[in-house]
Amino acid sequence: MDAQRWRRARELFDALVDTPQSEWRARVAEACADDPLVHDEVLAMLRADQATGSRADFDTCLPAAVAELAGRIADAAEDEASPACEGRAVGPFRLVREIGRGGMGAVWLAERADGAFRQRVAVKLIRSGWDVDEVLARFRAERQILAGLQHPNIAHLVDGGVTADGKPWLALEYIDGEDLRAWCDGRRLDLGARLQLFLTVCDAVAHAHQRLVVHRDLKPSNILVGRDGVVKLLDFGIAKLLDAADGGISATRVFTPEYAAPEQVRGELLTTAVDIHALGLLLYELLCGRRPFEAEHATPAAYERAVLDQEPTRPSLAVTRDGDDGATIAASRDLAPARLRRELRGDLDAIVLKALRKEPNQRYASVQAFADDVRRHLARQPVLARRGSWRYRSARFLHRHALAAALAGIAALALCGGLGAALWQAHAAGVQRDSARAALAFMRSLFDNADPAHRKGDQLSARDLLDAGTRTMRTALPGEDAARGDLLLTMASAYLGLEQLEAAAPLIDEVRTTAEARGDRAQLAAALVQQCRLRDLGNHSDECPSLLDRAESLLDTRDPAQARLVAYSLALRVYGLQLANRYDTIVDSMRRGLTLLGDGREDRYLRVELASHLAFALNRLERPAEAERVLAPWLAELRHDDDTERVLLVDTLGTLSSSLGALGRHDEAIAMQREAVDVAEKLYGRDDPTVAESYNTLARTLSGAGRLDEAVAAMLRAVELDRGNEAGGKNPELASALCNLAVLLVKQERYDEARARLDEAIAVAQTAEFDADLGRSLWWRAVVHLVAGHAPAARADEKRMVDVLAPTHAADDEAMLRGRALAFAADLVERGPAAANDSACADAAAVADAFSRTPQPAGADARFAAHLAALCAQRSPPATPVPPLAAHYARIAERIGEPWAQVR
Structure with a gap:
C-alpha cells in the first residue's frame, strides 16, 4: 500500500473506531467503493482493534502492566546509578567505562584482563529487566551475524559469551572516532571527498547484503571514522538475515524513526531496499547538512508521518531552507552557498531522490547499483537516476573527453583576448573583433555538429567532434594564421590522444609550414613538439631528439608559456633516454624541468608528471629513498583533488609503491598499489582497459614481495582487461601484459605455461609492430628454451631479438x-x-x-x-x-x- 492509500485508510479508521460494529461494513463500503484494497485494510484494522479486548479487560490488566513497567524502570535506574559494573569481569575482559546506551542495553569500553596480550574492545551487555526471550534471541542473532561478516569497514566480532548471571555479551572491535557526518564537517571535506567516503560505506553494506544480511538501522551514529581515517560500520543489533525464518525472533517493528524507510513504518516485509533508503538519507545529510523531511514536532510519530506522507526536498533546495542562507553548511564543505547549490543541482539531486523513493521497487535495485551511479557522477558520465536529454549526455561526454573539449577553452581564450584588446587598443580593435567573431563562429559550428539534435540522434564520438572541427577549420579565421594555428595544434594534440596519427599529421605539418613562413618561433616550436609526439607514437622515437633540440633552441624560457613548453619537451625525452639506459640524464633533465615551471595550477599537471619521471629514474638508479622524498609530498594533495587531477594519483601511487618495495616496505607498497587500482577503477570503471596498467604494477609489487600466486592473479586480470582494447587488430599493451604474465610463470618454474603465453605475446607484438615488447618476449622465450635444454631454439630467439632491438638500443x-x-x-x-x-x-x-x-x-x-x-x-x-x-x-x-x- 502506497503512502496516499495508507493515509486514507488511517483517517477512515480514526473516524469509525468509536462507531458501533454494525455500521462498519456499510460506512466503509460507502467511503471506499473505488478502492477494494483500502476497504479491506480498514475493516481489518477495526477488527484488530476490537480484538484487543474490552475496557474491562484493560482495567483488569492495567495494574499488572504498571507494576511490570515500574520494575523495569527501577532496575534500569539501579543499573545507571550503580558503579558496580566498572571493573567487572566479562569473559577475558574487564569493563572500564560506559561509552553508549541504547534500547537493548549498554556498551562498555573494556580491556583484556587475562594477561594474554593488550587489547581494547567494546563490550555490549543487555540491560537488566529486558532479558526477555525476544531480546535474548535478537542478541544471539547479532552475534551470529557479526561472526559471518569479514570486511575492513565493518567492526568485527572479537569474542562473545554469557555472563555468570546468564546474560549474553559481545566483544566488538573498539573504534575511537566520531560519526561520519561530524567527521566530514569537522574537516571541511568537499563533496568529492564525502562521496568517496560514502562509497566506502556502500561497499561495507554491499558485503553484508551479499551474505543475506540487512542492517535495518543505518544512520550516522552507526558509522564511525577512526583516528586513522578508516570508516567502520557498527551495530547489527536489529539486522535481519534474509534467508532465515527469524529463528524465533519477533517481527516487532524496531528501527530509528528518523532513518526509517516507509515499509518499516508500515510494518511490511523488509528487503535490502530498506538499507538503500537509509543510505539515501545518509548521503542527503552528507551533501546538504539537513534531513529531507520536515516534521512539525521532533517526535517519533511526527517523523513516521513525514516519512509516509512527505516527498523529500531536493538537496540543492534544502541547503537554504527555512530562510537560512546556508553559509555555515556550505563553509563546512569548503564552498560558497551558491556554488554548493550548483554542485548539488542535477546529478546529485537525482541520485539521492531515487534512493529515497517511497516504493522499494522504485529505488536502486542494489547498493552496488547505487554506488555505481555515484561513481558515474564522479567520472562525469551520465547517471542512471537522471533521464537526461541528449544535450545532458553530450555535456557529460565533453566533460569526460577533456582533450577534445579543450577546443572550447582555446576558442574562449581567443574570444576573451579579442574583446579585451578591443577595449584597450583602438588601432587593433577591428582586427581583434573580427578574429573573435571568427573564433566564435567556429565554435558555434563545432557544437552545432556536436549537438545530437542536429545529428538525428546518432551517438557522438571524440573522433566525430574532431573531424567536424577539422572540416570547419579549412575556412575558419581567414587571415588569422596565429589563432588558426593554435586551434589546429590543439586538435592535432587531441587526435594524438586518440592515437589517430594519420589525422593529426597534416594538421601539424600545416602549422609548421605557416609558422616558419611567418617567423613565429613559439608556434613553430609547439608544432615541432607535437611532431615528436607523432613520431614517438608511430614507433619512430629515434627522430624525437633532433626535433626537440630545434624546438628548445627557438624558445625563450623567460616567458612562462615558452618555459612550460621546454619542460614538456624534456618530459617527452624520457622514453628515449630509458631505452639508452641514461637514467642519470633523466634525473638531471627532470630537475631542470621542475625549475622552469611556476607554482600556478596551470603547471601542476606537468610538475607532477616530471616528478614521477624523476622518481622512476631514481628507483632505477637504486635511490628509492630519494624517490620517496620527491613524490610523497604530492600524495595528500592529489588524494583530495577532483577527478581530472586524480588521474595523476594513479601513476604517483604506482611509482611510490615501487620505491617502498625497493626499501623493503612491502606491505606498504602493496597497500599503496591496491589504492592505485581502486582509484583507477573509480575513475574509469572496473572493466575499462585503462585499469590494466594499475593491475600490471600491482602484479610487479606483489612479485617483489615474493607473493607470486597473488601476482599471477593480478596479471591475469591485466591480460583480461587488455584483451578488450583492440585497435585495428593491433594491441601492444596486450603483448606487454602477456610477456609480464609469462615472466611470473617462469619465476614459478611453470615453463610450459610460460612458453604458451610468450608464443601469443610474440604474435601480438609482431602484428602491432611494437619492437620493444617483441624483443623482450623473444628473450624470455629463449630463456625457457634454454631451461628445457633446447639450445638451438634459444640461440634462434636470441638472434632474432638482437635484430629487432639493435636499431633502437x-x-x-x-x-x-x-x-x-x-x-x-x-x-x-x-x-x-x-x-x-x-x-x-x-x-x-x-x-x-x-x-x-x-x-x-x-x-x-x-x-x-x-x-x-x-x-x-x-x-x-x-x-x-x-x-x-x-x-x-x-x-x-x-x-x-x-x-x-x-x-x-
Whole structure:
C-alpha cells in the first residue's frame, strides 16, 4: 500500500473506531467503493482493534502492566546509578567505562584482563529487566551475524559469551572516532571527498547484503571514522538475515524513526531496499547538512508521518531552507552557498531522490547499483537516476573527453583576448573583433555538429567532434594564421590522444609550414613538439631528439608559456633516454624541468608528471629513498583533488609503491598499489582497459614481495582487461601484459605455461609492430628454451631479438647485455668447454663488466653474467656453489655444468 492509500485508510479508521460494529461494513463500503484494497485494510484494522479486548479487560490488566513497567524502570535506574559494573569481569575482559546506551542495553569500553596480550574492545551487555526471550534471541542473532561478516569497514566480532548471571555479551572491535557526518564537517571535506567516503560505506553494506544480511538501522551514529581515517560500520543489533525464518525472533517493528524507510513504518516485509533508503538519507545529510523531511514536532510519530506522507526536498533546495542562507553548511564543505547549490543541482539531486523513493521497487535495485551511479557522477558520465536529454549526455561526454573539449577553452581564450584588446587598443580593435567573431563562429559550428539534435540522434564520438572541427577549420579565421594555428595544434594534440596519427599529421605539418613562413618561433616550436609526439607514437622515437633540440633552441624560457613548453619537451625525452639506459640524464633533465615551471595550477599537471619521471629514474638508479622524498609530498594533495587531477594519483601511487618495495616496505607498497587500482577503477570503471596498467604494477609489487600466486592473479586480470582494447587488430599493451604474465610463470618454474603465453605475446607484438615488447618476449622465450635444454631454439630467439632491438638500443643497454650473456650460455650448454674460446670469454668478461656499471649491478642478470665470466676464467665448472640466482638462471647454470662433466 502506497503512502496516499495508507493515509486514507488511517483517517477512515480514526473516524469509525468509536462507531458501533454494525455500521462498519456499510460506512466503509460507502467511503471506499473505488478502492477494494483500502476497504479491506480498514475493516481489518477495526477488527484488530476490537480484538484487543474490552475496557474491562484493560482495567483488569492495567495494574499488572504498571507494576511490570515500574520494575523495569527501577532496575534500569539501579543499573545507571550503580558503579558496580566498572571493573567487572566479562569473559577475558574487564569493563572500564560506559561509552553508549541504547534500547537493548549498554556498551562498555573494556580491556583484556587475562594477561594474554593488550587489547581494547567494546563490550555490549543487555540491560537488566529486558532479558526477555525476544531480546535474548535478537542478541544471539547479532552475534551470529557479526561472526559471518569479514570486511575492513565493518567492526568485527572479537569474542562473545554469557555472563555468570546468564546474560549474553559481545566483544566488538573498539573504534575511537566520531560519526561520519561530524567527521566530514569537522574537516571541511568537499563533496568529492564525502562521496568517496560514502562509497566506502556502500561497499561495507554491499558485503553484508551479499551474505543475506540487512542492517535495518543505518544512520550516522552507526558509522564511525577512526583516528586513522578508516570508516567502520557498527551495530547489527536489529539486522535481519534474509534467508532465515527469524529463528524465533519477533517481527516487532524496531528501527530509528528518523532513518526509517516507509515499509518499516508500515510494518511490511523488509528487503535490502530498506538499507538503500537509509543510505539515501545518509548521503542527503552528507551533501546538504539537513534531513529531507520536515516534521512539525521532533517526535517519533511526527517523523513516521513525514516519512509516509512527505516527498523529500531536493538537496540543492534544502541547503537554504527555512530562510537560512546556508553559509555555515556550505563553509563546512569548503564552498560558497551558491556554488554548493550548483554542485548539488542535477546529478546529485537525482541520485539521492531515487534512493529515497517511497516504493522499494522504485529505488536502486542494489547498493552496488547505487554506488555505481555515484561513481558515474564522479567520472562525469551520465547517471542512471537522471533521464537526461541528449544535450545532458553530450555535456557529460565533453566533460569526460577533456582533450577534445579543450577546443572550447582555446576558442574562449581567443574570444576573451579579442574583446579585451578591443577595449584597450583602438588601432587593433577591428582586427581583434573580427578574429573573435571568427573564433566564435567556429565554435558555434563545432557544437552545432556536436549537438545530437542536429545529428538525428546518432551517438557522438571524440573522433566525430574532431573531424567536424577539422572540416570547419579549412575556412575558419581567414587571415588569422596565429589563432588558426593554435586551434589546429590543439586538435592535432587531441587526435594524438586518440592515437589517430594519420589525422593529426597534416594538421601539424600545416602549422609548421605557416609558422616558419611567418617567423613565429613559439608556434613553430609547439608544432615541432607535437611532431615528436607523432613520431614517438608511430614507433619512430629515434627522430624525437633532433626535433626537440630545434624546438628548445627557438624558445625563450623567460616567458612562462615558452618555459612550460621546454619542460614538456624534456618530459617527452624520457622514453628515449630509458631505452639508452641514461637514467642519470633523466634525473638531471627532470630537475631542470621542475625549475622552469611556476607554482600556478596551470603547471601542476606537468610538475607532477616530471616528478614521477624523476622518481622512476631514481628507483632505477637504486635511490628509492630519494624517490620517496620527491613524490610523497604530492600524495595528500592529489588524494583530495577532483577527478581530472586524480588521474595523476594513479601513476604517483604506482611509482611510490615501487620505491617502498625497493626499501623493503612491502606491505606498504602493496597497500599503496591496491589504492592505485581502486582509484583507477573509480575513475574509469572496473572493466575499462585503462585499469590494466594499475593491475600490471600491482602484479610487479606483489612479485617483489615474493607473493607470486597473488601476482599471477593480478596479471591475469591485466591480460583480461587488455584483451578488450583492440585497435585495428593491433594491441601492444596486450603483448606487454602477456610477456609480464609469462615472466611470473617462469619465476614459478611453470615453463610450459610460460612458453604458451610468450608464443601469443610474440604474435601480438609482431602484428602491432611494437619492437620493444617483441624483443623482450623473444628473450624470455629463449630463456625457457634454454631451461628445457633446447639450445638451438634459444640461440634462434636470441638472434632474432638482437635484430629487432639493435636499431633502437645501445650495445650496453641491459636488454642487449642479457642477449649476449644468453647466447654464450646456449653455446656452453650445447658444446661444453669447446665454446669457452678466447673470443667468447673476452666477450663474457666485457658483459660482466658492463653489467657492473648498470643501475642495478647486483641484480640476477648481473650475477649470472659474472658467473659465466668466472666459469670461463677457470675453464671448468666452478668448485664453489653457484651464487644465489633467479630460479631460471640456476637451471641454466645446471645445464651448463652437464657438458663439462661429460668431457671430464
